[in-house]
Amino acid sequence: MAWLPLESNPEVMNKYLYNLGMPEKFQLVDVYGLDPDLLATVPQPVLAVLLLFPCSDKYDEHKTKQEAEIAKKGQVISDKVFYVKQIVTNACGTIALVHSVANNLEKIELKDGHLKQFLDTAKTLTPEERGEILEKAEGIINAHKEVALEGQTEAPEPNEPVNYHFVAFVQKDGHLYELDGRKSFPVNHGSTSEDSFLQDAAKICKEYMARDPDELHFTVVALTAA
Numbered sequence: 001m002a003w004l005p006l007e008s009n010p011e012v013m014n015k016y017l018y019n020l021g022m023p024e025k026f027q028l029v030d031v032y033g034l035d036p037d038l039l040a041t042v043p044q045p046v047l048a049v050l051l052l053f054p055c056s057d058k059y060d061e062h063k064t065k066q067e068a069e070i071a072k073k074g075q076v077i078s079d080k081v082f083y084v085k086q087i088v089t090n091a092c093g094t095i096a097l098v099h100s101v102a103n104n105l106e107k108i109e110l111k112d113g114h115l116k117q118f119l120d121t122a123k124t125l126t127p128e129e130r131g132e133i134l135e136k137a138e139g140i141i142n143a144h145k146e147v148a149l150e151g152q153t154e155a156p157e158p159n160e161p162v163n164y165h166f167v168a169f170v171q172k173d174g175h176l177y178e179l180d181g182r183k184s185f186p187v188n189h190g191s192t193s194e195d196s197f198l199q200d201a202a203k204i205c206k207e208y209m210a211r212d213p214d215e216l217h218f219t220v221v222a223l224t225a226a
Contacts, residue, residue: 003141004148005164006093008052008219013097016147020140021113022101024226031220034202045194047107048100048223049169049201052093053208054215059165062211067184075188078173084122086181087131094144095134096166099179100223103170107225114139131181164217169201176200198222 006013010028018024031049032038053059082102084095101108102119110116118137122130134140167180169189176192192200202220209218 002089003091003094003144005090006144006148006166008050008093008166008221010221012147012150013093013221015150016094016143017097017101017115019113019143019147020115021111022108022115023111026108026223026225028221028223031202031222034206034220036199039198039202042198042222043224043226044198046198046201046222046224047104047170049198049205050096050100050166050221050223051169051205051208052164052166052217052219054212054217055163055165056212056215058212063180063183066187070185070187076175077177077186077188078175081170081172081177081179081186082119082122083127083130083179083186084134084181085127085131087128088135091134091144092166092181094140095181096168096179098134099168099181100170103172103177103179104223114143127185169204171197176204178204 010030013028017028026047028050029042031042082099084098086092086095098115101110101115105119110119114137118134118140122133125133165182167178170177170179171192171194174191174193176189176197178187178189180187189200189204205218205220
């Protein structure tokens with residue numbers, strides 16, 4: 001099963017999340033660059049950062065190496081981190097948005113709707129089980145389909161391979177987590193704070209870019225509170 005890919009377009013993503021019950025005092029905005037001057041223009045507080053990047057052999061190599069290192073050394077993951085395993089092709093945009101909102105529910109009071117319903121059901125499930133119920137969550141699927149057709153670029157067919165992938169970064173219990181539904185688990189990137197979260201997430205985004213220096217197609221958006 002495959003969904004239409006979601007465009008990294010804050011306007012489209014905001015419409016999607018508002019349709020799913022996120023209050024309009026929160027919004028996704030473009031991050032125009034990762035140097036301190038441009039990061040300073042992003043409205044604060046920043047609750048989550050989403051990175052869209054090209055899927056390449058370098059991503060796969062790093063993923064395999066990183067997972068092996070973490071499996072060997074171990075890592076601390078807060079039990080408050082909400083993580084969904086990606087089962088559906090092209091669902092990475094939706095999963096990154098779900099990760100961004102679900103890990104900020106102490107700030108974002110969701111209205112009754114499809115996302116709240118999904119999160120309430122998924123609360124006690126494993127990441128794999130969450131992925132499976134997302135695959136069948138018709139309200140979310142239909143809202144995804146609707147906005148995926150509204151981007152500025154023409155939507156490809158659902159089964160057409162799309163070589164881009166979304167990951168989300170969130171701050172939980174003073175730690176920076178990378179939530180990538182294709183990885184075996186969340187990745188703890190060390191300590192952070194509400195004040196330094198955007199700068200710390202930007203460092204990890206820069207590492208993605210440095211691993212694939214010939215690629216130019218990276219985009220970053222931030223979930224902020226107005």
